[in-house]
Amino acid sequence: MRVFRLGATALTIVMVSATLTACAGNEEETSGPGPVTLTYALWADNQLPAYKQCADAFTRKNPNIAINITQAAWDQYWQNLTTQIASGEAPDVFTDHVAYYPQFVVRNQILDIQPYVERDKVDLAQYQSGLADLWMRDGKRYGLPKDWDTMAIVYNQDILSKAKVKPAELQDISWNPEDGGDFEKLIARLTLDEQGHNGLDPAFDKSKIKVYGFLPEMNDGAHGQNGWGNFAHSAGFSYLDKNPWGSHYNYDDPRLAATVDWYGRLVDKGYAPKFDKQSTLGRDAVMEAGKGAMTITGSWMVTVYTDQKAKQKYAFAPLPVGPQGRKSAINGLSDAIYAGTEHKNEAWQWVKFLASTECQDLVAQNAVVFPAIKTSSDKALAAHQAAGRDVHVFVDEAKAANGTFILPMTDKANEIGEIVQNAMQSVWLDQTDAKTALSAANKQVNGLLS
Amino acid sequence: MDSRPRPPAQRGAARAAWLFLLPVLVGFGLFYLYPAARGLWWSFTDYSLLAEPEFTGTQNYAELVGDAQFWNALKVTALYVVLNIGSQTLLALVLAALMHRLTRSVMVRAMLLVPWLVPNVTVGLLWLWLLDADLGFVNHLISSLGGESTAYFASPTWALPTVALVNTWAYTGYTALLLYAGMLQTPGYLYESAAIDGAGETRTFFTVTLPLLRPVLALVLVTSMIGSFQIFDTVAVTTEGGPVNVTKVIYFYIYQKAFHQFEMGYAAAAGVALVAILGALVYVQLRLLKASSSDLG
Incomplete structure (x- = not known):
C-alpha cells in the first residue's frame, strides 16, 4: 500500500502546485510598476x-x-x-x-x-x-x-528576351475580360510548345507545352489578391456594397464571371496550365523551373524572386490596364x-x-x-x-489615385473563402459555367452574413 | 471462460492489478473520458471557442441532418476507407504470405516497416513532391515513357484514390507484419499434412492459412478500419479537402468547423455522430467475423 500512498501524495503535490500557479497568475493582474x-x-x-x-x-x-x-x-x-x-x-x-x-x-x-x-x-x-x-x-x-x-507582374527575363519582347511593352499593356486585349496576345507569344512554336503560330500544339505564358493562381479564396481580384476590379467589379464591414457581396457581378471565364479560356487555349495539371508547390516553384513566363506576385515576395540563389532572372512590371484602369489589391x-x-x-x-x-x-x-x-x-x-532590386512598380501602384482596392472584410471570411474558391474551381474544372456557379455562391455567402 | 469462485490469494492479486492499472486509468480519464464528456456537452451548445458555450438543445444535431457537406464528408470518408482498407489488406495478405512461406529474413521484415516509421506529415509532403504535375519525379517518369503528366492531388478523379493509396503505401508493411505474426501461430504440421495431401501453395493458402488467420484478420481489419476513418493528416498536408470537396473527409470537416470557422459546438455534434457510426460499424464487423473465437479447436 505504500506505493499507492506515494502515488496519492504525488497527485496532491501536482494539484496543489497547479492551484498555486493559478493564484500566482491572479496576482499579476494588478500590474504594478515592476x-x-x-x-x-x-x-x-x-x-x-x-x-x-x-x-x-x-x-x-x-x-x-x-x-x-x-x-x-x-x-x-x-x-x-x-x-x-x-x-x-x-x-x-x-x-x-x-x-x-x-x-x-x-x-x-x-x-x-x-x-x-x-x-x-x-x-x-x-x-x-x-x-x-x-x-x-x-x-x-x-x-x-x-x-x-501591392501586386505586380513578375516575369522571367530570359523567356521574354528570347521571344523578343521588350520590357517597355509591359508598361501599360491593355486587358479586357472579353478577348484579353494585348495582354492575352503577349501571353500567347510567350507560350511555347515542345517544338518551339509559340501560341500565335498555327502549328502550335497545345497538348505539349514547354513554357506557359501566364500562371494563374486558382486557389485564391474569395479575394483573388494574387490574380483574378485585380483583373475583375480593373473591369469594374467590387467585392461588397461597402468595404470594410459591408453586408452584401457582389460575387454574381457579370464582370467577375467574365474574368473567371477568361481564366478558363487561357487554359483551353493552352496558354496556362489546366487546373488538374497544376503544380501544388506554388507558382514561384514553377517560375523557378522555367516553366512559366509571367505571373502575378505580391511585394512581400520580392526578396524571394530577387534572391542571389534564384535560378532564373526576374523583373517586375505593373499590372495590365483594364477597362476601368489599373487596379491593384493593397493589403x-x-x-x-x-x-x-x-x-x-x-x-x-x-x-x-x-x-x-x-x-x-x-x-x-x-x-x-x-x-x-x-x-x-x-x-x-x-x-x-x-540592393539592386528594382521594385518601384509596387510603390507606384500604391500611390496611384484610385489605383488600389482593399481585400473584402466581413465576418465569416473563412467560410466565404471556401465557398467562392470552390465555385471558381468547379468552373475551371469544366463542371459548370461561371455565371451559374458564382450566382449560387453569392446567395450562399450573403445567406451567411444575414 | 473460467467461472469458478476465486481463492482468497487471487483477491489480493486483483488489488495489485488495479494498482498497476491506476496510471493508465488516470491517463484514460484525463485525456479520453473527460474530453469526451466535455465534447458531448459542447455538442448541445453554441460554442465559438471565443465565448462561453450556450445551451441550444439538439439544434446542432437537427442542422447536421440537413447539412449536405456533412453527408458528403461521410460519403468521401466511406469511399476512402473502402479504397484504403481494400488495397491495404489485400497487399498486406500477399506480403505476409510471401514472408511466411518464402523468406524469414529479418532484413525484409524491417524494410517493410520503413514507410510506417515515417511521420504522416512527412509521408504527405514526400508524395506531394513526387506526384507534382510540373516538378514531380513520378510525372517525369510517366511523361518520359510517353504518358501524360497529371496533378494527382488536384484532379477531381484522382485526388481521393491518390490519398488512399499513399496511406496504403505507408501502412501496408505494418499490417503485413501483424498478419505475418498471426500466420506464425498456425501449427507447422498442418502445412506438412497439406503438402503430403498434394496441395499446392495457392490451395494451402486458401484452405489452411486464410481460415486459421480469421481472428487475427478480423482484429487487424477492425483496428485498421478505425484508423482509416481517422484520416486527417495526409489530407491536411496534400489536398486540404480539395479540389471542390472531393477529399473533404469527415475529420477534416470537423477540424475546419471547429478551428477555422469557430463552430466548436457544431463540430462536437459531428464528432459525436461519428462515434456512433464507428461504434455500430465495429460491432457489426466483430459479430460477422466472430473475432473472439478461433477455428483451431
Missing part, C-alpha cells in the same frame, strides 16, 4: 530580425518592459492564435491581418485603442492613405498600421492588442512604438516589406534600389 515581459507574435520569419531590433530599441527606452517575440509560419500562426485566445493565453500584442481580424473583433477579442490614440495624439496622416481606416469599426480602433503590400497589416492582456498600458506603449517612425525606419533598413509610414516606405524603396 518589470513586465510582453509577448509579441508574428508570422513572417524574414521580418524577425527587424522586429528584434525594434524590441531592443524599445527596451532601451523602457527598461521595465521586455519583449518576447514568438514566430510561427502563416498556417500555424492562426491556429495557435485561435487556440491561445480560446484558452485565454494569447500574446499581449500580435500581428493582425484583414482576413482574420473581423472574426476577432466580432467576438470582442481585440482591445479598442482609440482612447489611447486620442490621448497620445498619434499622427494618423503619416501612414499610407487608407491603411489606418482599415482597422476602424463603429468609431473604435483595433490596430495601428504596420506595413502594406495592410496591423499590430493588435489582445483584449485579455494583463498589461494594457505596456502593450499600448509597444504598439505605439511599432507604429512609429523609429521602429518602421528600422524595418525599412532591412528592406523586406514596405512600412506603413510614408517616409519609412520611401526609405525601404531606397534600401531595395540600393
Whole structure:
C-alpha cells in the first residue's frame, strides 16, 4: 500500500502546485510598476530580425518592459492564435491581418485603442492613405498600421528576351475580360510548345507545352489578391456594397464571371496550365523551373524572386490596364492588442512604438516589406534600389489615385473563402459555367452574413 | 471462460492489478473520458471557442441532418476507407504470405516497416513532391515513357484514390507484419499434412492459412478500419479537402468547423455522430467475423 500512498501524495503535490500557479497568475493582474515581459507574435520569419531590433530599441527606452517575440509560419500562426485566445493565453500584442481580424473583433477579442490614440495624439496622416481606416469599426480602433503590400507582374527575363519582347511593352499593356486585349496576345507569344512554336503560330500544339505564358493562381479564396481580384476590379467589379464591414457581396457581378471565364479560356487555349495539371508547390516553384513566363506576385515576395540563389532572372512590371484602369489589391497589416492582456498600458506603449517612425525606419533598413509610414516606405524603396532590386512598380501602384482596392472584410471570411474558391474551381474544372456557379455562391455567402 | 469462485490469494492479486492499472486509468480519464464528456456537452451548445458555450438543445444535431457537406464528408470518408482498407489488406495478405512461406529474413521484415516509421506529415509532403504535375519525379517518369503528366492531388478523379493509396503505401508493411505474426501461430504440421495431401501453395493458402488467420484478420481489419476513418493528416498536408470537396473527409470537416470557422459546438455534434457510426460499424464487423473465437479447436 505504500506505493499507492506515494502515488496519492504525488497527485496532491501536482494539484496543489497547479492551484498555486493559478493564484500566482491572479496576482499579476494588478500590474504594478515592476518589470513586465510582453509577448509579441508574428508570422513572417524574414521580418524577425527587424522586429528584434525594434524590441531592443524599445527596451532601451523602457527598461521595465521586455519583449518576447514568438514566430510561427502563416498556417500555424492562426491556429495557435485561435487556440491561445480560446484558452485565454494569447500574446499581449500580435500581428493582425484583414482576413482574420473581423472574426476577432466580432467576438470582442481585440482591445479598442482609440482612447489611447486620442490621448497620445498619434499622427494618423503619416501612414499610407487608407491603411489606418482599415482597422476602424463603429468609431473604435483595433490596430495601428504596420506595413502594406501591392501586386505586380513578375516575369522571367530570359523567356521574354528570347521571344523578343521588350520590357517597355509591359508598361501599360491593355486587358479586357472579353478577348484579353494585348495582354492575352503577349501571353500567347510567350507560350511555347515542345517544338518551339509559340501560341500565335498555327502549328502550335497545345497538348505539349514547354513554357506557359501566364500562371494563374486558382486557389485564391474569395479575394483573388494574387490574380483574378485585380483583373475583375480593373473591369469594374467590387467585392461588397461597402468595404470594410459591408453586408452584401457582389460575387454574381457579370464582370467577375467574365474574368473567371477568361481564366478558363487561357487554359483551353493552352496558354496556362489546366487546373488538374497544376503544380501544388506554388507558382514561384514553377517560375523557378522555367516553366512559366509571367505571373502575378505580391511585394512581400520580392526578396524571394530577387534572391542571389534564384535560378532564373526576374523583373517586375505593373499590372495590365483594364477597362476601368489599373487596379491593384493593397493589403495592410496591423499590430493588435489582445483584449485579455494583463498589461494594457505596456502593450499600448509597444504598439505605439511599432507604429512609429523609429521602429518602421528600422524595418525599412532591412528592406523586406514596405512600412506603413510614408517616409519609412520611401526609405525601404531606397534600401531595395540600393540592393539592386528594382521594385518601384509596387510603390507606384500604391500611390496611384484610385489605383488600389482593399481585400473584402466581413465576418465569416473563412467560410466565404471556401465557398467562392470552390465555385471558381468547379468552373475551371469544366463542371459548370461561371455565371451559374458564382450566382449560387453569392446567395450562399450573403445567406451567411444575414 | 473460467467461472469458478476465486481463492482468497487471487483477491489480493486483483488489488495489485488495479494498482498497476491506476496510471493508465488516470491517463484514460484525463485525456479520453473527460474530453469526451466535455465534447458531448459542447455538442448541445453554441460554442465559438471565443465565448462561453450556450445551451441550444439538439439544434446542432437537427442542422447536421440537413447539412449536405456533412453527408458528403461521410460519403468521401466511406469511399476512402473502402479504397484504403481494400488495397491495404489485400497487399498486406500477399506480403505476409510471401514472408511466411518464402523468406524469414529479418532484413525484409524491417524494410517493410520503413514507410510506417515515417511521420504522416512527412509521408504527405514526400508524395506531394513526387506526384507534382510540373516538378514531380513520378510525372517525369510517366511523361518520359510517353504518358501524360497529371496533378494527382488536384484532379477531381484522382485526388481521393491518390490519398488512399499513399496511406496504403505507408501502412501496408505494418499490417503485413501483424498478419505475418498471426500466420506464425498456425501449427507447422498442418502445412506438412497439406503438402503430403498434394496441395499446392495457392490451395494451402486458401484452405489452411486464410481460415486459421480469421481472428487475427478480423482484429487487424477492425483496428485498421478505425484508423482509416481517422484520416486527417495526409489530407491536411496534400489536398486540404480539395479540389471542390472531393477529399473533404469527415475529420477534416470537423477540424475546419471547429478551428477555422469557430463552430466548436457544431463540430462536437459531428464528432459525436461519428462515434456512433464507428461504434455500430465495429460491432457489426466483430459479430460477422466472430473475432473472439478461433477455428483451431
